Amino acid sequence: MKATWRRLGAESRISLVGSVAIAFFLLLVALSPAIRGGFANHRPLPPVQLLHIVLVILMGWLFFRAATDLLLGRPMTRHQWWLVGLTVPVLAALWFSDWTLGCVWAATTLLVAGGGWGLGALALLLVNLVVEELLVRDDPNLQLTFTLTIFTVFAIYIPLRLMQTSDQLVLSREENARLHVDKERERISRDLHDIMGRTLVAVSVRQEAAARLLQRERMPEARQQLQAAHEIVADGQARLREITHGPTITDLRSEVESAKALCERTGIEWDAQIGAVGTPDAQRLCAAVLREAVTNMLKYAHPTTCWVRIRDEGDMLALSIVNDGVPPTSKVNEEGTGLATLQARTVALGGTLEALSPRASLFRVLMHVPIFVEEGR
DSSP, X not given: OHHHHHHSOHHHHHHHHHHHHHHHHHHHHHHHHHHHHHHHTTOOOOHHHHHHHHHHHHHHHXXXXXXXXXXXXXXXXXXXXXXXXXXXXXXXXXXXSOOHHHHHHHHHHHHTTOHHHHHHHHHHHHHHHHHHHHHXXXXXXXXXXXXXXXXXXXXXXXXXHHHHXXXXXXXHHHHHHHHHHHHHHHXXXXXXXXXXXXXXXXXXXXXXXXXXXXHTTOHHHHHHHHHHHHHHHHHHHHHHHHHTOSXXXXXXXXXXXXXXXXXXXXXXXXXXXXXXXXXXXXXXXXXXXXXXXXXXXXXXXXXXXXXXXXXXXXXXXXXXXXXXXXXXXXXXXXXXXXXXXXXXXXXXXXXXXXXXXXXXXXXXXXXXXXXXXXXXX
């Protein structure tokens, strides 16, 4: 239950709590006259009334659980089946107990199903209420009964719908972030293929021409071909820098703030503790690892929390990125090009980089790199 609650976004939590709070407030309002009457007359409540109270309170708890199950997109769960089953005795008790809110709870419970089923259930319950009012009550007041029932049902149901809509928006943002990551990678891959292909072919042609000219001892022309090949390589390098025209990694703290903003936009709880940051080169490497880890988290997992720790361990800078929400069938991929490239860079600097799943549903990227280090030395 705790994991389910943490999975919900802030807006969804507020809407869910609001829906249940309204329901239980109305429940207490309905209970107060009956309980006060029993105490005033010094006699206990009728057994049917007590049973009705117990049933509706139980339905309130099941309603809360079923709403969260429905919100998370789970199939029909035991909570929802229990709710449907308890609707029958609640409706039956209405014929022996003067309590309109029992019907309200039953209607709201079945509205969890949504769509035509929910509206059909509400219509049947209102028909049951009308028949019960006409046949059982000595002085039926259909206008008041209808108004109270409809108002209460939608007072409970509208926050629930807001909760579902809010969570769907969060999921849409998360999916858009993943699609954006995939689209950007495809763009870079396509541009790399085009630029590298053209550059390598052009350089190869120039080198072959230079080799033939050297065999004929035509040195000035061979020198021109080699110079042209050099210019083609320089142009290819410039184009490679252009294809990553998006924001470059500047420093570690900026990348931490960027990752934090991305997690907050997608409803992922962000828990970071940043200590030492090391030299600029160590920072850039840590920032690149953090970006790759967050990208993979959004692409392959359904996380609720991301933990980031950066601390000084003697002469080493330790970076740990952990996220939950890893599917049970997911396999750890340590051969991905992104992490493999970063691992090679880390090892070249005298550090280590590992990606593993310490336990079910968790994934961790752990890097150690010397604090005082410069790439290229």
